[in-house]
Amino acid sequence: MLRALAVDDERPSLEELLYLLNADPRIGSAEGAGDATEALRRINRALQSGPGGPEAIDVVFLDIQMPGLDGLDLARLLTGFAKPPLVVFVTAHEDFAVQAFDLKAVDYVLKPVRKERLAEAIRRAAELTGAAAPRIPVHEPDPDHIPVELGGVTRFVAVDDITHVEAQGDYARLHTDKGSHLVRIPLSTLEERWRSRGFVRIHRRHLVALRHVGELRLDAGTVSVVVGAEELQVSRRHARELRDLLMRRP
Numbered sequence: 001m002l003r004a005l006a007v008d009d010e011r012p013s014l015e016e017l018l019y020l021l022n023a024d025p026r027i028g029s030a031e032g033a034g035d036a037t038e039a040l041r042r043i044n045r046a047l048q049s050g051p052g053g054p055e056a057i058d059v060v061f062l063d064i065q066m067p068g069l070d071g072l073d074l075a076r077l078l079t080g081f082a083k084p085p086l087v088v089f090v091t092a093h094e095d096f097a098v099q100a101f102d103l104k105a106v107d108y109v110l111k112p113v114r115k116e117r118l119a120e121a122i123r124r125a126a127e128l129t130g131a132a133a134p135r136i137p138v139h140e141p142d143p144d145h146i147p148v149e150l151g152g153v154t155r156f157v158a159v160d161d162i163t164h165v166e167a168q169g170d171y172a173r174l175h176t177d178k179g180s181h182l183v184r185i186p187l188s189t190l191e192e193r194w195r196s197r198g199f200v201r202i203h204r205r206h207l208v209a210l211r212h213v214g215e216l217r218l219d220a221g222t223v224s225v226v227v228g229a230e231e232l233q234v235s236r237r238h239a240r241e242l243r244d245l246l247m248r249r250p
Contacts, residue, residue: 001028002126003056005085007039007071008032008063013111017061017090020118026126036062036069040077043085057085059106059125064091072096075103086128088121094149097182101169108184110149117149148174148181157181159197163212163228165190167205177228202234202242210249216242 008014021030033039046057064071078084092111107121145156167187215226223234
């Protein structure tokens with residue numbers, strides 16, 4: 001079972017997070033820290049006591065914006081440790097997700113925290129630590145929609161509304177005519193999942209939906225496509241396949 005440390009400078013948020021953590025059967029113990037400096041002291045003590053010690057910590061559920069040492073600062077410090085605990089960011093701000101991935105975060109949970117979303121983060125941490133975890137029924141995903149989170153609210157974006165997808169590390173940014181959404185799914189996974197729906201890789205960083213391609217442009221040996229209001233470069237290795245697919249498009 002996982003031993004967790006929750007870190008948040010806002011007492012109500014910390015108490016709510018601790019309540020949710022202790023309610024999950026995969027969490028053996030959960031303690032709280034009111035700031036990142038206190039958390040760092042506890043983590044140091046835990047590492048000195050050893051993996052089986054009484055103060056051992058498997059995973060830290062970490063707020064980002066805190067006075068003094070913030071959550072990203074603490075995560076950076078932990079990357080220098082030989083065997084640091086796993087990190088799950090729990091924050092009200094979507095903007096730091098890419099930085100969180102760069103720091104090898106297990107997950108990025110948006111506030112207000114929902115029980116189901118936190119359970120997914122705990123599942124990921126349990127798998128990485130080898131902690132025994134009871135199986136929780138998982139519903140088959142809706143192939144026509146993809147869930148995205150914004151401000152603690154889950155919305156379901158229609159796949160047909162997505163014009164193109166941009167890789168951002170282990171995340172992907174889904175672009176639609178109404179805005180964009182960040183999801184923790186690698187571009188390669190979406191490429192495989194949506195190939196039959198007309199999504200084509202045009203660059204190591206981009207997938208495009210053929211139905212949304214308005215123009216194919218050739219200029220001095222370079223190839224690009226216009227998707228909505230954006231012009232995206234096509235890599236040389238993908239240019240011929242894309243052109244052929246566009247020519248055969250109904």
